[in-house]
Amino acid sequence: MKKLINSPETVVADSLRGLAIAHRELSVDVGKRVVVRGDAPVPGKVGILSGGGSGHEPLHVGYVGRGMLDAACPGEIFTSPSPQQILEATRRVDGGRGVLHIVKNYTGDVMNFEMAGDLARARGIEVRAVTVGDDVANDGLTTAGRRGVGATVLVEKICGAAAERRWPLARVADLGNRVIANARSMGIALTSCTVPSARRPTFTLGEDEMEVGIGMHGETGRFRHKLVPAREVAAILLDRVLADMPLEPGEQVLAFVNGMGATPLMELYIVLDEVARLLDARGLTLQRTLTGTYMAALDMAGCSLTVLRLDEEMTSLWDAPVATPALTWGTV
Amino acid sequence: MKKLINSPETVVADSLRGLAIAHRELSVDVGKRVVVRGDAPVPGKVGILSGGGSGHEPLHVGYVGRGMLDAACPGEIFTSPSPQQILEATRRVDGGRGVLHIVKNYTGDVMNFEMAGDLARARGIEVRAVTVGDDVANDGLTTAGRRGVGATVLVEKICGAAAERRWPLARVADLGNRVIANARSMGIALTSCTVPSARRPTFTLGEDEMEVGIGMHGETGRFRHKLVPAREVAAILLDRVLADMPLEPGEQVLAFVNGMGATPLMELYIVLDEVARLLDARGLTLQRTLTGTYMAALDMAGCSLTVLRLDEEMTSLWDAPVATPALTWGTV
């Protein structure tokens, strides 16, 4: 295992200290594992909170800031945060209008967030949760619903913008569910990641193999496939995404090409180019894009594709100013 | 070789097309290999131009935009752009106040930029060049001077801000040289990169080895070292950087922890945390930071550290607004 770390036990705390140094505009509580906006709570604004296992950086800590998250709760590597941790963050960002929990659909995340929501409500904080489930890799396989992957970044951005516009909690939650209903994702891996405490790759792949339908925690995919050019990777991903969410010619979409951690930006641009060509061939309008390593699986090489069907309101909220460590645009 | 590409021959063109889709605010000439600001040339402003081999993304194409570069010239993978290409970009961004070429100190880059400068001057465009040489790995080894590495990003940002303030060419060039004189870098690799057309790693490392003093083109380092924790990596890099540029307690610095392409952000934060501790122990003030994959060597795992001695003017220019694909802050 080759990593720039001190020890597997301390990676989360060590990197949170680094985050605090890199981004003094954030308030980072390394002990409690809570990262909140420096000006939290913002009175009169719905608090937007997300969290999940660490190892996906910049998700979620890199999205704390104006126009996106008020708080992030980083768990241990690939392990959801605890109810206490989520409760603590919820309390710190409640500006009196309630708090939205953005939860990725995994058994652990859902249970811990549910417990935290109960604890917060018991303390008089209004909490709504939206559960992101966009991974088409496992559709129909399980009663657990789709896993939450790339759409999480989009939900955080769009709900964050709505909260900044002072929408009330119920409306922000409905919006979150609308984004979730209109987003689908799938990913591939060229290499496995290595969980620091496991010290070895989660799975192994041959030199000419890739995994299709991997999870963002380095879970193996639905099937193994021979390594193919970027053009075919784009087709495999887009076909499955659109099979699950058929779109009519003329519809407008956002395409999000995400790197899994060890994939150079150059390769992601190549995939985007292919995705754009395929969308065009289907008569779909590529209205917005996001390309980069925004939701990693530690040091996995590979990419995921998320397609979001846009409406005017979502597009306007997507375009709204945002100022976070990992996503910044517009005048904030 | 496991890469998300179509073919080694087309990586640069394919990824530039993707860049154009991802960033419609840029004007990307895929054929001529020239990327310029959508509003170029900006009348009355010194044009800031940089370029070099591709494979270092987001360097340089990701820094085109307000407050940083007016133009970038991406060469083939790890190969400097040609004089014609640089001339073309120079012409497109000359707003009548001349153009600054920011050149990394490599034989090929220097020669091609010199030829381009001569061609531009012959066409009546005022051109000044600054040559970035900050890599202490090879100090004293060669008459060729230090290689240009991480400081390039800092020079581009700071000179870009000065040009935005309408400084004249000579003053921007002097500023560039001041930044260069006050910056030093060194890097390590945990793995080699793989040049697409070479199809295999440039060098090989054992499971418990790292290379110290590597180049940003995947050049092997000065020496091989056993793999050590992030804490010791930070010490190795900082010791050598500061041996080359001794600083007095109380001086203010910017620390730039850069990922080499396949290193997760989490690890870079861990290195930053260690660097901050070491700077503190030396009585130096960590005034500004930059942490992320800003200058890659394709898919190399590892990091580089750049230390810039700051003065008030540089700090103010660093803080000035910037809006590019890879670096954005402030109100632009």
Add this chain to the structure above:
Amino acid sequence: MNATPDSEAPVDAAFVRRWLAAATDAVERDAAHLTELDSPIGDADHGTNMRRGFLAARTAVEQEQPQTPGAVLVLVGRTLISTVGGASGPLYGTLMRRAGKELGEEQAVPADRLRDALRAGVDGVAQLGGAAPGDKTMLDALVPALEALSGALDGGEDLARALAAAAAAAREGAQATTPLRARKGRASYLGERSIGHQDPGATSSALLVAAFADTAREGA
């Protein structure tokens, strides 16, 4: 501190503390194995999660010194919930907390009260996680263990023997998850590819039940 020799009420705070020590040792010893099992069909963290949780629980119990078996279990459960995260944190946390609450305030309880408490805990797991035996989860070890425990006690065995039967049933239950296709948790996303791997959570459950058996045997 030894277990009370009173065979009518063998389960006191010391008993649960000895179980915690044995369970923590077992989890520490097998952490790498649990993580390895969590690699092909999970996210390679189950051993790390369990280790972190049980070390924290042991520390919490040392510091707070709860004086009843119920209080020890509640504290273990609370600590697991607040330190483990993931799926196993709330599930094991709920198991322990429910079981502890079921034991009430008493200083020591007889074997059948422990059985009832564990049943309440396992019911809590099923309720929270929505899984049933055969879904390839920890319940595939816990439910057979509980049945074996009940059956042995009903058949007149003492606690040590009954827990030994439970441990055997748990181990077999865990092993029997290998051919199953997961229907709950992270492994269920793999569909047919989850077949052929033993469930990590069922395996850690077997460890925890075995630690009960060891505690009863050594205390006896």
Add this chain to the structure above:
Amino acid sequence: MNATPDSEAPVDAAFVRRWLAAATDAVERDAAHLTELDSPIGDADHGTNMRRGFLAARTAVEQEQPQTPGAVLVLVGRTLISTVGGASGPLYGTLMRRAGKELGEEQAVPADRLRDALRAGVDGVAQLGGAAPGDKTMLDALVPALEALSGALDGGEDLARALAAAAAAAREGAQATTPLRARKGRASYLGERSIGHQDPGATSSALLVAAFADTAREGA
């Protein structure tokens, strides 16, 4: 189109075009090897750079059909400069362009004029790159080649034999770079670690000189 049989002026446009074809073939054939040599002491692109440049030069010459040996070389040089990039692009480009200019407008030139032109080209490389023989660069092949060519011509050999001697000298010069420590170019940053590896640029220079020898031999 064969080379002119006039042994007084053997070098015409066709000769240079045949050289370009032979050089391009050689570069294509050995591109992987050149890149491999550029891996331990460089950035693993020399073969790719040379291949791109020579393919472009061949295409340019096919399209523009320059009619004098000088014009062919100038066009090759210009194309290398605008398509190769890196260190080798301006250096080889300058070599060819200078040599071509030195040949002037003539339709055909004798062997000693080719020698003088190549000398001007190699001088251009030394001037632009600031390197000297022994620095572990392409000059370590080019300078011995030039000396051998000169010596052979001065000794009365014909062009084919003189170029054969030059090719041998270039190959030996390239091989002799292995024990050298680089003082110029990218490899110089490696210090003592550059020792023990043959220089990629010297190796490609030897290929280019060998292509001259082949051209003269086959034309003769």
